[in-house]
Amino acid sequence: MLLGGIEAGGTKFVCAVGDDSGRIINKISLPTVDPEETIKAVREFFNTYSIEALGVGSFGPIDLDVDSETYGTILNTPKTKWKHYDLLGNLKRAFQVPVYLDTDVNAAALGEYKYGVASDVKSCLYITVGTGIGAGFVQDGKTYIGKNHPEMGHIFVQQREDDTFAGSCPYHGACLEGLASGTAIEKRYGQKGVSLSDKEEVWELEAYYLAQAIVNYTMILSPEMIILGGGVMKQENLYPLIREKVLELVNGYVEIGSRSEFIVAPGLADEQGVKGALALTFGE
């Protein structure tokens, strides 16, 4: 049985044909242009295969409230051509197979849970720290969606006293994403994170914010494992800095497992999203 998976991102759509063991048979990456053109290219790729179901991990915000009239539609996005685009409806019409839609970060969490670093735990939170910050959560094989999907990057944390940056989030200023995303780093220092890799103080501050976020997620969701991915996390010294700071902040109040097992790097390089999208088709 062949299955389709799409990691639908703001800059590219990664499409894969695979099977229910998580094996990928063929994969391509298509640029995200306007919806019609993008979906046409997606269709051409999958048309050589007879897939029986399609899983999609999409950028957002997207309406995932099954009771909503606009279920499956892209909501307020700066990508104006995609605003109000009925992604689920159009994919269903294009492929005439069951389509399973979720957020990109939930798909990534599911990919790591099924085939990656979280394959032997019962729950994991996948946090991506890149241009923006987002997180997806899986428990007992099911991705978490509430009334609508979480937007975990937009929580508030304590700004460090000596950090006078106003924050880069157009909605919330100094929320987590506004303080600690790649965009925030670039705006605060006037250069990209990659060119700051030897500046200790940059990563100390970054760890200060990400550690608080991890504590907040842990106090609310109590995941068994936390996976930190995304472009900013290529700065590998962040992992030990964050682990240390989380331990310090939690201060023994709750048990969070051993330091190295609780907060980890992804196990699937850049394939957790598309493999998770494939896994969305398995149902419960």
Add this chain to the structure above:
Amino acid sequence: MLLGGIEAGGTKFVCAVGDDSGRIINKISLPTVDPEETIKAVREFFNTYSIEALGVGSFGPIDLDVDSETYGTILNTPKTKWKHYDLLGNLKRAFQVPVYLDTDVNAAALGEYKYGVASDVKSCLYITVGTGIGAGFVQDGKTYIGKNHPEMGHIFVQQREDDTFAGSCPYHGACLEGLASGTAIEKRYGQKGVSLSDKEEVWELEAYYLAQAIVNYTMILSPEMIILGGGVMKQENLYPLIREKVLELVNGYVEIGSRSEFIVAPGLADEQGVKGALALTFGE
């Protein structure tokens, strides 16, 4: 069929005999003394009835990890006599019926979900703001427990610039509980909240913190309704202050329903805990 429910608190155990419609037949409140004496009194109350199952919403922290060797045991608590007490095991031995254990706040959330203000929504978060701060979450009739139970009062939020209070939490200083619990109010102002009820600035600051917490819970869990209970919330002007601040902070980024329906007062006066404990016995 008769069922038993216990709201096991740090100062009192509220015990009720009821049925599966949520009706309470008899109820008593017993002081929380040492474990043996307390459980003996609980036993005497229930012994006049032949209950077929017992639900317990307990103070914590308590081990709710079913894979743990100490599942059902009270963990680190300042109530030293209860520390490491096997609450679940002792109740099972005392009553010889199935015992369903959860946190006090999860039981309260379930009570409101089944019989109270949240009876027509799919998910609700019950936040109690009293001596401490805690929250329980129910979605589709099931209480949320992660690897271990959440400790939602201990998240970090942004401290207001003009608030120089160090925070009252013995573990985290200025975490949410350390900034906004009844204990924090009393320590910050040198008097209890009830005697400060006409001091506008006290409740403005309180709303500032609780609103941030609600935004964080919402960005992470996306509940359909938020219920604010507990002693501090007897200060009723907090509700409009918090609603306004939450709208301001969210800034249209996610949909959170209408102001008056999203953040509400409890519907069951002081019975959500014990009614929720009864409802824990219904299973799935």
